[in-house]
Amino acid sequence: MYLNNFKLDSKSGFSLLELMAVVLLIAIVAMMTMPLLQEQIAAREIEAIARRFIAHAHFARQQALHLGQPVYLAPISSDQWEAGWIVKSGCIGKPAKPDCIEKPWFSQGSIDPVYFKGGGKQFIDPNSGKKGILFNAAGAAKTAQGGFVANRLILGHSRAPDLERQMILGSGGRWRICDPARDAKRCH
Template structure:
């Protein structure tokens, strides 16, 4: 056996490295898409968890609780869960509590600027849970709606956060569940 026959040539090693590099580069778009989907799913689950917390607080405390955009304008700036003081009560009778807030959403945004969940009577954005834990408008009507999340790196990627009439939330992926998202 020759000493030259015992190892690999530089050309063979370079070919293997080139094949590995091509495989790694070809999987990068898929990796980016999966990371973006994870980001959107994380924000979707966090929003629903905060909305369920708001509903539970309203039910347990017997007072209205609101999940509303952080700055009162658009959902994509974040949201806050707080109780609602009745304007008919004296100010000393109600102390406003802010339980949870979510600010920076990273690359995730609410499609359409988060214009969903607007009370038709007051034009305020948000979801108000009454003392019975039901999502209602200021005039007592039911609020059934959806928020649509997107990712600024993956324009096709979206998730629908749907609040049903029974107060249950679900996350819908329109690419997989086109019928269920309608």
């Protein structure tokens, strides 16, 4: 009934020029929002790596408590965190216990395009100069010489050079992820 009354003429619908104008506007809006989208993706990648690192640190601490011996979270190679890290129990310190067997549990490989920026002390033992976090049998983060480690690591992203997140280990053993662009007071 209604179809018979519907009349198709040259005035109904859109012209090709109008459709092209709409497509052009959508393309312009997409181009303007692309950098913001890239930055949000980079921020999520950084935060995912930070959460993974902290989860591995929690695991290392729990293993130290469970086993009653030191557990180490350290860079895989050449004291560079970017290459990844490993969690291992270990005969760390002097002298090593005779019943202590070094056992690697798991490791994280390269984290590219996320990287560790300079700054912070990066959990460098002031006595040995090596990077890493040693959790003693009581679960405390200590240096090889027994000093407490309150420290931070700063993460960046290769596609968003101004973006950073700080992973901070406080004196009570609590970790937090800090965004210096939003909460500068908490990051220092």
